[in-house]
Every structure is written in structure tokens, then in C-alpha cells.
Amino acid sequence: MTDLQQPGFSRCNNATLRRTARRLGRFYDEALAPSGLKGTQFGLLFQISVSGEPAMGAIAEALIMDLSALGHTLKPLVRDGYVETFPDKDDRRVKRVRLTPVGQAKLDEAIKLWSVAQQQFEARIGTEQAAKLRATLDGVAALDLEMPAAAPSR
Amino acid sequence: MTDLQQPGFSRCNNATLRRTARRLGRFYDEALAPSGLKGTQFGLLFQISVSGEPAMGAIAEALIMDLSALGHTLKPLVRDGYVETFPDKDDRRVKRVRLTPVGQAKLDEAIKLWSVAQQQFEARIGTEQAAKLRATLDGVAALDLEMPAAAPSR
DNA sequence: CGCAGAAAGTGGCATATGCCACTAATTGCA
């Protein structure tokens, strides 16, 4: 029980997750640094790349990001010419996103750097363990979490 | 192999971790909302609480946070009177931190809210699984990650 | 057809995090 006090370790699932995210984030960021991209930006470019000209809402949903947060995160990438947006043909509310040629090249460049970090990391914990961890995390992300009876519909 | 394309799922350990962190973060934030604290602030107050008047560097290390990031994150808590700082007696470079009575009360209040979220979450994935996940995450956070031979000392 | 309500984004505001350049204190020697 005393481990509650152990510096840096918490029973809080959220705190533990964030703590590790900071750690791993720095590692991947360091690896990607030569490309000028941050881990988040890399992930975003990748997601856009594998989705065909996705709508912003679709990206936000896939990455479990707030739509407005996505908009903000996208700005530097648009500014730097890696990404461009265009209106959907059928629904003028919808804004679609795609990589520019420069963005695709930058992504290709970053993938090489990312691979090194990814391999380095998996060399430490094992490819199997990494896959298992990702599966667990994806499972958690898919949970339909709800606070208990927010509205007593009596 | 085609799962590389699955929307929202990535082989990138970092992206997966961040994605889940966003998801879980929102859940805990929602639970803590009535207290006015965010999950991060809660975790920070808690860490300060269980460490005896820790130095900023100690907190940063425990939470694997950048020291300057900690300083920034601490500001709103100081501003709101939950936390106060004071210089170390022996080393004037060191700044120590502690909760104010108001801060302690706020933490107590938040712990009640946090417990609900924590229980709700563990009711979904199981207490055992949650503990296992935290252990894995703590293990990852403890890894001595390094990029391969940055300097080809050949 | 016309309007109420839903759906998709935007902008503003606030916190979360990091890096870098600097300042102030301490320490470790020669």
C-alpha cells in the first residue's frame, strides 16, 4: 500500500498514461527532429496520407481529437506547405485535407527517421510486447466510458 | 499488413499512446470538472501532496516532465492559491513547493471525483488489467531509450 | 416552401509541454 507514495508512480491510470506519453513523446520527437516534424505532426500527416483526402471530422474521429484542436494542429502544417485543404463537392460545410507533394516528400523523409525510433523502442520491449501494448491501448481508446448516471432520468 | 491502413490505428507506439491519452484524459477531465481541476493539475497536486515539500526538479523528475513545463503548469495553481513555493534553506537555487490549506482541501475534493472515474474505468477493463497496464506503462517510462550511435565514434 | 434543429468548422481563451537562451547559486578543483 505504501507504493502509493512511490515517487512518480501513481494508481491513476490517466496520470500514468500521460507520464509515459511524455517520455515516449520526447523520444520520438528527438528521432524526428532532423525532419523538423514533431511526433504529433508526423502522426497527423501519416493519418491524412492513408485516408483518402479525409474530411476534418473524419481525421478528428480517427485520432480521437477534438475537431477544433485538429484545426489548430493543422495550421502550422498548412503554413509550411505540407498540407492543403479544399471544400467537399457535395457538402460545403465539409473541408477535406490532403498532403501536398512537398508534404508527401516530408512524410517519406520522416518515416525513415521514425523507423529508427520505432525499431529502437521495440528492440527494448520486444515487438510482441509493443504490439500487445498497442492493442491494449487501442482497446482502452475504444471503451465506451461514461460517468455513472449523470442524469437520473426518473 | 493491410491493418496499417485501418483508420485510427497505427503501428506507431507513440501515436497510439497519445491517442489513448487524449481519450482517457477527456474522461478524467470530465469527472474532475466539478472541482475546476484538470487531470494534469490533479496529478500534480497529488504528487506534491505525497512528496514532502519537493523541489521543482524532484517533481519534474518524478512526473517525467520538463522542468520549465512544470514551472508553467504550476503557475495557474499558484495563481489560484492551491500551491505556494519557498526557497530551500541550504541551496538558494532550489525552489520547493507545497500545497496551501486551500490546495489540500481542493485536492481532497478532487480525489472524491477522481475515484469515481477511476472506478468507472476499472469496472470496464478490470482492476487487474488496469494494474497490469500501469505496470507496463511504468516499465516503458523507465526504459533507457537512446537513439543509435548518434556520434559514429569510429 | 420555410423554418427548427443538426452537423462541420472557426476563433478565442486557457492549460499542457518542450526547447533554448539566460541568470543566479553552488561545486569542484588547480
Next chain:
DNA sequence: TGCAATTAGTGGCATATGCCACTTTCTGCG
């Protein structure tokens, strides 16, 4: 003793994320 190197924080700048209030479009119906 005295200065170079180290250590602890700070401030500025930039990205990461969320929430809320709004605007613009669409949709579904009466």
C-alpha cells in the same frame, strides 16, 4: 582562494489540446 563547469529555475516562443460561442450549410418535416 578563484574561476570554470554544473545545477536549478525562469521567460519567451511554438506546438498540442479542449471547451465554448458562433457562422454557415444541410436536413427533415409540417
